[in-house]
Amino acid sequence: MPDPFLLGLAIGVVILGAIVQSLIGFGLAVVAAPLLYFIDPQLVPVPLMILGFSISLINWFYNRRNANLKAMGYALIARVPGALIGLALLVYFNQKGLQILIAIAVLMGVATTLTDKAIRFNHRNLAIAGLLSGIFATVAAIGGPPIAMLLRDQQAGSIRGNLSAFFSVSTLISAAVLIAGGKFQIHHLVSGITLLPGVFIGFFISKQFISRFNSHHIKVTTQIVCSLSALMLLYQAVVN
Template sequence: MGAIVQGGVGFGLGLVAAPVLTMLAPDLMPGAIQVVNLTLPLFTLAVEWRRVDWSGLGFALLGRLPGSAIGALIIVHVSVYARGIFVAVMVLIAVALTARALSVPRNGYTVTSAGFVSGITGTATGIGGPPIALVYQNAKGPQIRATLAMFFFLSAAQSLVILQLVGELPAQALLTGGVLIVPMVLGFLVSGPLRRYLDGGKVRRAVLAVAALSAVGLIAQNVVSRLWP
């Protein structure tokens, strides 16, 4: 489902998948989702790499590097329980911002700031798309998808290296991420026809609702497990 959404609009894989994966296997997150985040953008770039906004990408990556360091500190020093709540809260904030489609001017400052926030949330939770997507929301579809794809590819590679350096990338996370590539490919293949025939507004609202419900379920699960371990 996450690959279908991201294949259509340029982001959304983590928004849909991260809450569910964190609920099912918190010890494997965010490493497992970062493996998929690294792979999916290659399909978009194979077709639309010429539409990448290289200038904006540079500013975004400039901001993401220090943000990733903060995200790594969160992973090392924050408990799995607190991380689960953090993932859920980040999803709800991302859903709210995405649903409102706030108008954000695109310039060096806003793109760098978006990259910084994306570095924190992307490294700590696997959800780094919404800040960059908000800045690029008024660009043309191919440019949005291509620029976000290149940003996600480089960001996921950076996050995987950081997770390995801080000892938070178990082999099982890599294996799980590798297994998830299969449904990811299927989702991306389905996204093409659906992008042409479905009403994007209705699909978008449904996806945001599913993501929000997943986040609420994740909070409930963490609270219940805390009260009744």
């Protein structure tokens, strides 16, 4: 991506995605993926994965006192068989049909968050959310909604910390799979590093708002981001 204008535009997109992820714990991929793909298809998914890992790691460190990696371990362990199930689904079923089903499932999940009924934060539900995250991420590259909706009723710092810890580790798992499959190339690494300034700028901008961005704001924004991700997935499945 040698064009300075396109490079600046891509960094701007990353800044916006990093702000969203720093405020609610996820969302860089949802915000940035379609725009980066339009700028340069080579930026998705591997360079975007590098950026997502970077912002997750930064936010995990920043919210480390609120992160419970031991509890999130149940979700991380379950994400592995989830990824394998997702891979099997891709082999035996039509991807577009699967994407539509996942988009509908995400929208139904968002609908449940509009009620006052809370989803209990326990080992069983963490494992279920991790399993679904693995399936959704493998089939449609949107692994965030199941985990984000489970954590929606926690305190703001815990939401950011736990989501950041989860995505830091789960992204490494995904990267290992891509490396083993020969899909992670040096030029992907160079592209990701080139856009890294957007991650840091977005994070520092978000710090100006984090203290005023409480649990209610996170819940509402999570509902919006999850809905947008599902709608974009539906659009992609129908148009392509």
